Amino acid sequence: MVDLSWFDVVLRAVIVLVGFLTMPLLVGQTEHKVMAHMQGRLGPMYAGGFHGWAQLIADGVKFTQKEDIVPAAADRGAFRWAPAVALVSYLLALAAVPFSPSMVGADVPGSLLLVLAVSGIGTVGTLMAGWSSGNKYSLIGAMRSAAQLVSYELPLILASASFAMAAGTLSLTGIAHAWTPVWLIWQLPGALVFLVAATAELQRPPFDMPVADSELVMGPYTEYTGLRFAFFLLSEYAGIVVMSLLFAVLYLGGWTGPFDDALGWLWTLLKGFLVAVVIIWMRVSWPRLREDQLQRFAWLGLVPVALLQLAITAVGVVLTA
Amino acid sequence: MAAVGVAGLLLFGVAMVMRRLLAPVSANPVRLTTYESGVDPVGSHWAQTQVRYLGFAFLYVIFAVDAVYLFPWATVLRDADLGAASLAEMGIFIAVLLVGLVHAARRGLLRWLP
Numbered sequence: 250m251v252d253l254s255w256f257d258v259v260l261r262a263v264i265v266l267v268g269f270l271t272m273p274l275l276v277g278q279t280e281h282k283v284m285a286h287m288q289g290r291l292g293p294m295y296a297g298g299f300h301g302w303a304q305l306i307a308d309g310v311k312f313t314q315k316e317d318i319v320p321a322a323a324d325r326g327a328f329r330w331a332p333a334v335a336l337v338s339y340l341l342a343l344a345a346v347p348f349s350p351s352m353v354g355a356d357v358p359g360s361l362l363l364v365l366a367v368s369g370i371g372t373v374g375t376l377m378a379g380w381s382s383g384n385k386y387s388l389i390g391a392m393r394s395a396a397q398l399v400s401y402e403l404p405l406i407l408a409s410a411s412f413a414m415a416a417g418t419l420s421l422t423g424i425a426h427a428w429t430p431v432w433l434i435w436q437l438p439g440a441l442v443f444l445v446a447a448t449a450e451l452q453r454p455p456f457d458m459p460v461a462d463s464e465l466v467m468g469p470y471t472e473y474t475g476l477r478f479a480f481f482l483l484s485e486y487a488g489i490v491v492m493s494l495l496f497a498v499l500y501l502g503g504w505t506g507p508f509d510d511a512l513g514w515l516w517t518l519l520k521g522f523l524v525a526v527v528i529i530w531m532r533v534s535w536p537r538l539r540e541d542q543l544q545r546f547a548w549l550g551l552v553p554v555a556l557l558q559l560a561i562t563a564v565g566v567v568l569t570a
Numbered sequence: 571m572a573a574v575g576v577a578g579l580l581l582f583g584v585a586m587v588m589r590r591l592l593a594p595v596s597a598n599p600v601r602l603t604t605y606e607s608g609v610d611p612v613g614s615h616w617a618q619t620q621v622r623y624l625g626f627a628f629l630y631v632i633f634a635v636d637a638v639y640l641f642p643w644a645t646v647l648r649d650a651d652l653g654a655a656s657l658a659e660m661g662i663f664i665a666v667l668l669v670g671l672v673h674a675a676r677r678g679l680l681r682w683l684p
Contacts, residue, residue, distance in 0.1 A: 258573045259573060261573070261574075262573035262574045262576070262577040263577065265574050265577070266574075266577045266578070266581060269578075270581075313585075313588060313589055313592050313593065314592050314593055314594075315593055316593050316594050316595060316596060316601075317589055317590075317593055318601055318602065319602075320602050320603065320604055320605075321602040321603065321604075322603075322604045332582070333578075333579065333582040336578060336581070336582060337575060337578035337579060337582070340574060340575075340577070340578040340581075341571065341574055341575055341578070344571060344574040345571070354574060355571040355574060357571065362641060382604075383604060384604050384605060384606075385606070386605070386606075392621065395623075396622075396623040396626065399623060399626050399627050399630040400623075400626055400630070402630070402634075403630055403633050403634065403637070406634075406637045406640075407633075407637065407640070410637065410640040410641055410644055413641060413644040413645075414640075414643070414644040414647055417644065417645060417647065417648045418644075418645060419641060419644065419645060466605070466607065471605055472604070472605055475589060475593060476585055476586070476588075476589040476593075480582070480585070541681065544623065544626055544680065545680055545681070548626065548629070548671070548675070548680050549675060549680060552633070552671065553668075553671075556664060556668060559640070559664070560661070560664075563647065563657050563660065563661075564657065566647050566648060566653075567647065567653045567654055567657045
């Protein structure tokens with residue numbers, strides 16, 4: 250850990266912030282376009298001229314101009330701060346994800362633990378929103394997202410622990426350094442568990458029971474309007490970015506690739522983007538799971554597979570050490 | 571890390587100031603009522619709900635404690651003195667938890683209870 254001057258600290262924070270504001274927009278626009286083409290539509294075509302590239306920026310401007318409503322029944326303090334909790338947690342997570350050995354917002358020794366811990370706080374924002382809204386839809390949505398956190402956090406942690414064991418370190422930089430192509434085979438079950446559990450953590454379809462629009466309107470976010478609502482959307486897409494990059498660093502070797510001395514960060518970015526496209530693809534392909542199926546799947550499908558992966562990794566490490 | 575957190579809070583603060591400058595404010599008090607698909611809200615705003623996933627929550631707490639031990643173990647697994655012995659010990663530890671999970675599944679705890 251090197252000592253940084255205050256200028257470096259501010260510069261890094263600003264770079265992380267800029268990345269935080271652009272990458273989710275990129276993923277969001279990709280989702281618009283990829284979903285549209287998978288469903289035989291064009292998607293946004295007008296805003297900005299070329300294939301509607303400015304659609305989400307226009308959306309952002311529109312959200313800023315909408316009235317901000319705090320319902321009379323709501324708990325004002327918690328209601329107003331919930332979007333900030335969701336947003337800042339993913340921002341902190343993004344800061345600790347390394348793009349290349351030298352390119353990381355905040356170089357923390359146990360960065361894997363840190364990323365898992367702060368991205369879990371994002372769900373607290375959702376809970377705050379649902380509880381404080383004083384709305385029945387929101388309350389049921391928040392309860393469902395709590396249930397989902399309880400069930401899917403575990404396979405996520407177990408799968409991450411398997412990667413940490415295979416590398417023998419809790420630092421994301423160290424894990425990506427220890428990565429070899431063999432990981433693609435012997436860590437495959439853990440990687441699949443990680444991808445599914447991460448999608449569920451983000452409440453993305455097919456695991457979007459908490460915000461199921463046909464029964465709960467918009468779940469915990471029902472009462473939100475304008476910019477606060479937009480911040481929840483932004484944090485959802487930032488969550489996709491964080492989880493995709495994390496998957497790329499843990500399982501796809503991060504910056505490993507041709508010319509990785511100079512272009513390492515580009516490889517991380519490309520791999521993470523690919524994972525994000527897979528997450529979008531899952532949304533288009535599968536219908537929403539029912540709430541009880543969701544829980545069963547986590548406990549009887551993902552947890553045993555993750556434990557099996559732990560056993561494989563542990564025995565493999567001890568035998569080859 | 572702290573700087574990034576401050577940057578995030580600044581982003582939120584500045585955005586809220588911008589919103590205050592740009593967004594309109596209507597005087598109609600109806601807009602402050604709770605949304606219930608367009609009908610007048612039924613009953614109190616604070617509804618009671620049944621927490622049906624209590625069993626899952628207990629299981630989660632048990633396994634989360636297990637996960638707390640997993641991460642330090644990950645860093646000593648390669649150690650020549652500790653590696654094999656710790657493997658056997660953690661194997662027994664996780665097997666006990668697994669027996670518990672199988673028991674819970676067989677007793678029907680992993681269903682969404684009515």
